[in-house]
Amino acid sequence: MPAIEANGLTKIFGRRPQRGVKLLKEGADRARLRREGLTPAVIDATFEVAPGEIFVVMGLSGSGKSTLIRMVNGLLEPTDGVMRIDGQDVTHLSAAGLREVRRTKVSMVFQHFALLPHRTVGENAAYPLKLRGVNKAEREARAEEALALVGLKGWGGSLPSELSGGMRQRVGLARALAAGTDIMLMDEAFSALDPLIRKEMQDQLLELQAELGKTILFITHDLNEAMRLGDRIAMMRDGRVVQVGTSEQILNEPANDYVAQFVADVDRSRVLSAGDVMERPVAVIGPESGPKAAHKLMREHQVSSLLVTGRNRKVSGVVFENDVADAVRQGSDRLPLSGEPVAQVSPDTPLAELFHDAAVSRAPLAVVAEDGRLQGVIPRVTLLSALSVPATDSADTAADGEDPADGEPVLDAAGAK
Ligand SMILES: Nc1ncnc2c1ncn2[C@@H]1O[C@H](COP(=O)(O)OP(=O)(O)OP(=O)(O)O)[C@@H](O)[C@H]1O
Numbered sequence: 001m002p003a004i005e006a007n008g009l010t011k012i013f014g015r016r017p018q019r020g021v022k023l024l025k026e027g028a029d030r031a032r033l034r035r036e037g038l039t040p041a042v043i044d045a046t047f048e049v050a051p052g053e054i055f056v057v058m059g060l061s062g063s064g065k066s067t068l069i070r071m072v073n074g075l076l077e078p079t080d081g082v083m084r085i086d087g088q089d090v091t092h093l094s095a096a097g098l099r100e101v102r103r104t105k106v107s108m109v110f111q112h113f114a115l116l117p118h119r120t121v122g123e124n125a126a127y128p129l130k131l132r133g134v135n136k137a138e139r140e141a142r143a144e145e146a147l148a149l150v151g152l153k154g155w156g157g158s159l160p161s162e163l164s165g166g167m168r169q170r171v172g173l174a175r176a177l178a179a180g181t182d183i184m185l186m187d188e189a190f191s192a193l194d195p196l197i198r199k200e201m202q203d204q205l206l207e208l209q210a211e212l213g214k215t216i217l218f219i220t221h222d223l224n225e226a227m228r229l230g231d232r233i234a235m236m237r238d239g240r241v242v243q244v245g246t247s248e249q250i251l252n253e254p255a256n257d258y259v260a261q262f263v264a265d266v267d268r269s270r271v272l273s274a275g276d277v278m279e280r281p282v283a284v285i286g287p288e289s290g291p292k293a294a295h296k297l298m299r300e301h302q303v304s305s306l307l308v309t310g311r312n313r314k315v316s317g318v319v320f321e322n323d324v325a326d327a328v329r330q331g332s333d334r335l336p337l338s339g340e341p342v343a344q345v346s347p348d349t350p351l352a353e354l355f356h357d358a359a360v361s362r363a364p365l366a367v368v369a370e371d372g373r374l375q376g377v378i379p380r381v382t383l384l385s386a387l388s389v390p391a392t393d394s395a396d397t398a399a400d401g402e403d404p405a406d407g408e409p410v411l412d413a414a415g416a417k
Pocket residue numbers: 013014039040041059060061062063064065066067068221
């Protein structure tokens with residue numbers, strides 16, 4: 001069951017907003033509604049956020065992000081459509097019902113977090129618990145735990161004025177964590193921070209997420225932030241969700257020209273990772289194979305090197321064309337393994353971190369799973385082309401979600417020799 005589910009969610013500001021819904025359903029555009037004195041802030045938004053997912057809503061100022069998040073936590077009532085939290089329809093809840101949802105399910109972190117200046121950091125973090133009537137001892141324990149999670153261990157007794165801006169924003173995060181809800185809504189939560197502190201907070205959020213598995217709906221107008229944080233991203237324009245996808249899908253398969261232009265300047269080397277661009281490891285040979293088989297495979301795939309893998313698909317080395325040709329000429333039946341190490345990287349490694357290895361290594365980079373099994377390869381040319389033209393083939397490989405190594409012609413002693 002999705003943690004958050006929006007179905008046809010629409011919010012129109014102005015008098016008699018239902019008129020706007022009707023007009024929209026009749027095909028009217030925003031300008032038409034504006035002439036009627038209506039502002040369609042969110043139009044027909046439909047998406048699901050899975051439990052444990054970081055779902056980023058991304059769009060320029062005025063695209064409707066804040067309105068959308070305010071409907072999720074019940075600060076605004078939708079004009080049309082349905083919003084469900086953990087399967088419960090919260091679209092038209094009473095004030096008491098909404099309070100209950102906020103108390104138990106959803107907490108929120110804002111851009112400018114209003115800390116109570118005369119209360120300690122610990123009391124600030126524990127504030128929502130106080131409102132809920134949680135007893136003092138438990139409040140303090142939970143606040144302390146939450147402060148430790150955001151790197152503010154030992155600061156509970158200080159006043160907000162003693163903290164830097166970044167630290168205050170951490171208190172906001174701690175407050176949401178102390179509340180103990182499974183869903184956290186973050187509205188431009190890091191946008192007011194200096195770039196370096198902002199990056200630190202993003203890292204921390206990713207760490208916390210890995211540890212706690214919260215469902216996070218994160219709003220930002222910063223594409224790089226969206227791409228860094230989001231498991232998936234919803235791109236909004238003029239109140240509509242124009243695309244929902246992983247950062248890799250948004251980069252390589254933009255739904256329209258607007259999205260394509262938007263992502264044109266993204267630093268692809270930081271957004272795409274090895275797993276996104278790797279190719280099927282076809283140029284791979286088993287250790288028992290001989291030089292003739294290696295030579296044949298190289299010709300077939302027009303490559304100048306082959307990775308050598310054992311039966312467990314672990315990479316044991318590399319052979320190069322010249323050495324293989326020599327071995328064939330000399331009638332040798334042993335693969336002429338090169339002494340060169342093969343760079344092995346995890347599928348999560350950003351492309352930016354692959355350049356050094358790619359530059360110093362003649363062999364393609366080996367992308368290996370945690371258990372060391374070969375998942376794919378990245379020849380230098382693939383790395384370079386991934387940075388410019390959308391890498392459609394490799395994107396398909398990654399999107400399939402299958403083990404690209406399976407079913408490939410890995411030759412060994414029993415194979416074509
Ligand atoms: N209470 C309101 N009354 C009337 N119009 C509103 C109201 N709140 C928002 N709007 C309008 O709805 C549209 C969407 O605004 P919203 O604040 O949701 O966008 P946003 O993407 O969050 O922008 P920003 O990043 O600047 O906050 C805008 O045209 C805005 O002027």
